[in-house]
Amino acid sequence: MKLNVLGFSAILLMSVLAQAPVVAATQHQLDIGFTDLAGLDESFLGARYRYFAQDLESLTGPYEFKAHLNRVNNYAVGGFSNGDFNYLNIDAAAYGPEGLVMQASLQRISDDNKDWRDTDYLVSAALGKQMNEQLQLGFNAYYSRAESYNINWQQNTENVSVEWTYAPYVRWTDIDNNQGWDLELKQLAGRYRYVQGRAFYYVNQAWSVGLIANIRNTDNLSDNYELQTQYWFNQHVALKLGLGSALDSGSGLNSMSLLLTARF
Numbered sequence: 001m002k003l004n005v006l007g008f009s010a011i012l013l014m015s016v017l018a019q020a021p022v023v024a025a026t027q028h029q030l031d032i033g034f035t036d037l038a039g040l041d042e043s044f045l046g047a048r049y050r051y052f053a054q055d056l057e058s059l060t061g062p063y064e065f066k067a068h069l070n071r072v073n074n075y076a077v078g079g080f081s082n083g084d085f086n087y088l089n090i091d092a093a094a095y096g097p098e099g100l101v102m103q104a105s106l107q108r109i110s111d112d113n114k115d116w117r118d119t120d121y122l123v124s125a126a127l128g129k130q131m132n133e134q135l136q137l138g139f140n141a142y143y144s145r146a147e148s149y150n151i152n153w154q155q156n157t158e159n160v161s162v163e164w165t166y167a168p169y170v171r172w173t174d175i176d177n178n179q180g181w182d183l184e185l186k187q188l189a190g191r192y193r194y195v196q197g198r199a200f201y202y203v204n205q206a207w208s209v210g211l212i213a214n215i216r217n218t219d220n221l222s223d224n225y226e227l228q229t230q231y232w233f234n235q236h237v238a239l240k241l242g243l244g245s246a247l248d249s250g251s252g253l254n255s256m257s258l259l260l261t262a263r264f
Helices: 004-019 063-069
Strands: 028-035 044-052 074-082 085-095 100-112 116-130 135-151 156-176 179-189 193-202 207-216 224-234 237-245 253-263
Touching (some): 028 237, 044 085, 063 224
Antiparallel strands (some): 028 044, 028 253, 085 100, 135 156, 156 179, 179 193, 193 207, 207 224, 224 237
16 A cells, blocks of 8 residues: 555644644544554544544543543544555544443445455444443444455356344543543454453553453454554644554464544
């Protein structure tokens, strides 16, 4: 994939934002890069724009986590295109009365060439409730659809597979004076079901470290454990890095994350 223009634009944007004075409310975010996570549901590639319904600058908490801690509605769209490959990602989070938390997302990935056309869709929705200041309980629903269309000189074949998945989730967040833990356990589903555990520690307002564990429930697919860290150089510019492995004998790296974030 030819990402040299994208990378240059990201560096230029970050340089400008890092030096620019604050002149307006901070309600916009631009992410550029990728979070691979071994090709699982929460992977991302390309550029993504996110809008926050409230100014983040005046709110308290770690920079990365302000929207969640302060219950700020946000909406995002992003993706990537390179010849025959196209990726689209849309997601939203909304906070209602009585501690309600509503989230939804859509992913579409298509890969076309002269011999085949593959298209994958993943739609997810989650409804949760903040039981107290730390504990959130909720329920996830996933709709996954994979379409494969093969072309050859004898005949054309089309295969479609559809899967619905439902599962609860639990999240525990304990942040005090910009330090503390955010823990989450949930079942995810795309082409294959798996369980994801997330454990992140916020060292201070700018720096977080954590582990994402994706546990497969099939024998022919590897688990994935990715260590991540994110650092905010100031309240407008951040860099996230991650490396993952299956942790079995002889396995090397099988996932990577590199994401530049700018808020303005």
